[in-house]
Amino acid sequence: MPVRSHRSTSSSGARRWWALAALTLSVLVVALDGTIMTVALPTISRALHADGADLQWITGGYLLALSAALLPVGRLGDRFGHKRLLLAGMVLFALASGLGALARSPGELIAVRAVMGLGAAAIMPLSMAVLPKIFPAEQLPRAIAVWTAATALGMPVGPVLGGWLLNHFWWGSVLVVNLPVVGLALGAVAWLLPSDRADEAGSPSAPERAGGFDVAGAVLGALGVTAVVHGTILQPEQGWGSPTVLASLLGGVLLLVGFVGRERRAADPLVDLGLFTRRAFTAGSLLGVVVNFEVTGILFVVPQYLQGVLGQNALGTGLRVLPLIGGLLVAATLSEALTARAGARIVVPVGLGVLAAGAFLGASGQVTAGYGFVAAWLAVTGLGFGLAVVPATSLVLSSLPPRRAGAGTSLMETVQQVGSVLGVAALGSVLNAGYLSRLDVAGLPAPAADAARDSLPAAAAVADRLGDPALLASAQHAFGHGMSLVLVVCGVISVVAAVLAVTFLPRRDRRPDVGPPPDASQQAVGAQQAVDR
DSSP states (O other), rough: OOOOOOOOOOHHHHHHHHHHHHHHHHHHHHHHHHHHHHHHHHHHHHHTTTHHHHHHHHHHHHHHHHHHHHHHHHHHHHHHEEEEEEEEHHHHHHHHHHEEEEEEHHHHHHHHHHHHHEEEEHHHHHHHHHHHHHTTTTTTHHHHHHHHHHHHHHHHHHHHHHHHHHHHOOTTHHTHHHHHHHHHHHHHHHHHHHOOOOOOOTTTOOOOOOOOOHHHHHHHHHHHHHHHHHHHHHHHHHHHTTTTHHHHHHHHHHHHHHHHHHHHHOSSSSSSSGGGSSHHHHHHHHHHHHEEEEEEHHHHHHHHHHHHTOOHHHHHHHTTTHHHHHHHHHHHHHHHHHHHHHHHHHHHHHHHHHHHHHHHHHHOOOOGGGGGHHHHHHHHHHHHHHHHHHHHHHHHHSSOOOOGHHHHHHHHHHHHHHHHHHHHHHHHHHHHHHHHHHHOTSSHHHHHHHHHHHHHHHHHHHHHHHHHHHHHHHHHHHHHHHHHHHHHHHHHHHHHOOOOOOHHHHTOOOOOOTOOTHHHHHHHHHHHHHHHH
């Protein structure tokens, strides 16, 4: 057998980080797409004559397709290769973006957005699943931090980029912009990521071709997740008491119970439910859900505050949310060394405590506190977010069998996706309740009062039309009160999660439930060969 020539350590290290840059780019474009599309909806409504229901499905169809496809895509990646499926997802996402820019009706755009959701469902979990294949254990937390920062960066940067594009080009530019970014990421991923060849010597992470595919499980899981997400999407408009919302949520739960029963009996299950017997996987996944629940909710209310109370436009809002990303990047540089020294059982609760401190600090502020105060507590929140989520995600990845990494990351992404959607809905309800409890519409005509109760922007429009500065001031203070309630809820959840993390996270010196697979030495050899190629 010919001897493979190895590159130097520095070259191999550089190749790893270039590969991460390619993966980060693919994740970033998916994260950007959601917020860019939100900014573009008013323009799309005028250009394609779309009504409110059409606009809801332009965003909701994408989210439903993404949620439904996550579980089966992960298993398919394990069978046919993570790299192959990742590249296929990127190609599908790019092609659908190009076609979407040419849409001439709302129906065409809704269909294309659903296809984009399928592509995104391959990109998100599989880009994470390949991280352990290219990074050694000691560098994996830093890689996860960079990957996480890319997903979080889409929230503030999306409105900035979307606003600039819409100011200079037609509405389709928000989709066309995906093409060069995905094209660059596609070429880099194809060149830099290790091969999926099943006969790769010494690689336990090579594709697992044996066995069937659990079609019934895939259908049950997809329908269950879709029903839960669909009910949650309808909730803001129809309320938690709506028969449609309740039927969708209850039906989704029943389908997911059926899915669990099916997976426990299946000879070749879609997901390995035995992963939940591993403390590292269960605790890491649930903590990731909690953290993403909170941060998604915070990033839902803060942009509204910056625009409706502080008077920022889309560009200014995006730039002013960046302190949260800055805090996350600082955590990325700290978490690796801290976790290596103290262990995740210490670092994760500390991160949750810092996240709680940031939320409580934000809740203590007044509407008139100004942006400097907002930037300070956002930075603290981002620091806590990074310190909590990076070690928790590292625990999850370390607990996954190499040949089932795709199914494991897809399961984690599915749980976190549903958690994020529920977070926006639940915390949005808290925000709305706080807003309505403090809004003063006494003396207004009934139609104007009803409009003002709808939202802060609606109240601002009514105040401008009636020339009523008192109404605007009342609406701004009412929104500030609602946001404070949201932050208090986030802080309390963080404190509770910190206590649970101390209780349930595995000890640093004891990993029986995550222990190395029997062929761990072969995995190390295979990973090094993959990087050296």
